Amino acid sequence: MIHHPNQRPAGVAILATMWLALLAGCGGAPEVERGVHLMDESDTLEPTATFEFRFEQPVVAGSLVGSVATPSPLVITPDLPGEWTWLSRRNGVFHPHSAPLLGRAYRLSLAIGSDIQFERVLRTPEFAVIHTVPRDFNPDNLSCTPSVRVYFNADLKPADAAGFVEFIDATGRRAQANVRQVTRADQDDWSETGPQAPLTWNERFVEAKPRESAARPATPRAAGAKEPDSAQTIANGLVIFPAEPLPVGANWQLRLRAGLPAADPYLQFARDTTIALGNVIPFAATDVSARSSLQSGRRILIEFSKPVSPELNGSNVLKWMAVTPSPSNLVASLASSTVSLEGDFQLDEHYLVTVKAGLPAREPVTQAEAMTQTVTFAPLPPRLSRPGPRPPPRSRRPPRGSI
Secondary structure, three states: OOOOOOOOOHHHHHHHHHHHHHHHHHOOOOOEEEOEEEOOOOOEOOOOOOEEEEEOOOOOOHHHOOOEEOOOOEEEEOOOOEEEEEOOOOEEEEEEOOOOOOOOEEEEEEOOOOOOEEEEEEEOOOOOEEEEEOOOOOOOOOOOOOOEEEEEOOOOOHHHHHHHEEEEOOOOOEEEEEEEEEEHHHHHHOHHHOOOOOOOHHHHHHHHOOOOOOOOOOOOOOOOOOOOOOOOEEEEEEEEEEOOOOOOEEEEEEEEOOOOEOOOOOOEOOOOEEEEEEEEOOOOEEEEEEEEEOOOEEEEEEEEOOOEOOOOOOOHHHHHEEEEOOOOOOEEEEEOOEEEEEOOOOEOOEEEEEEOOOOEEOOOOEOOOOEEEEEEEOOOOOOOOOOOOOOOOOOOOOOOOOO
């Protein structure tokens, strides 16, 4: 078991585990449904769940239709406060006053007479990841400094989560992760999901209820709520990134280990959760080629495995490169992961191109070893150009006065 200084007290964790196990064991018994039917067939509870029952025979007088039953005939264990309303003599619905708790099993039964029997166990999801941004990484060329925005269905604190988060590759090599809370600025920068963060379990309950309820204040992310500033934190979101650049390796993953705690001391990850990232490859020149065209002349293209540093430009990049023999009027231009060298290159000349070690990438890495390759410019193949279509003859205007 992983020890963490901010983990819930051992006694609380044991009691919570025993209670869940007891209710989970009840789920093995067959459900009972006689004389009544629960309209929702799902065994999984949602935060906005209501329970509507239809009875085979009328069970209340017509005068009670539309009234609230006190006490409610629906018994829920553990307790889930709410109110039962008779929709008709044969229909009733129970509206919970709050969302059911995450990671719980609830037993439902009816106390409404010996001819009607109902028992069923419904479960809520565990504390878990509900969304990640970016959703997909380039598995063949992962950045060595990936930053992952992870949202959960309950609030949590970075200090509590830090000891349960790590990066791991295919060989089992581990890398320490840094963790901080998501801010509104992060969501503005990563606009994939827009400014609205995925809601927690409890926020989903609040959002679904009428706004006019004075006892139910709007969440900070509710429609119409005051626009937050960029420093506002999102309590159910973490930004996770490596403490140091990830080394070259295959199949890097972000691992959230079992025991990761939520802000609620009764919630923690029941099992490991992994988010696939991809392969970190070396930064290096991968191809050098001689190109010729009638429009742009002769040039040498050097392609890299990753974008080069934005601090490089047409002037200073040449200190990392050499062409032998050196042509006159040699100039360079850059575009992401490509460097183009132009100059007075000659046909059939063998040019040795060297890319020196230490050339910086946009990521915090450099080219580890020098790379050399020889290229030659060949004459352009002859082309046969067909003349374009001749324009139609212009019509001749008749002499003035001939009509």
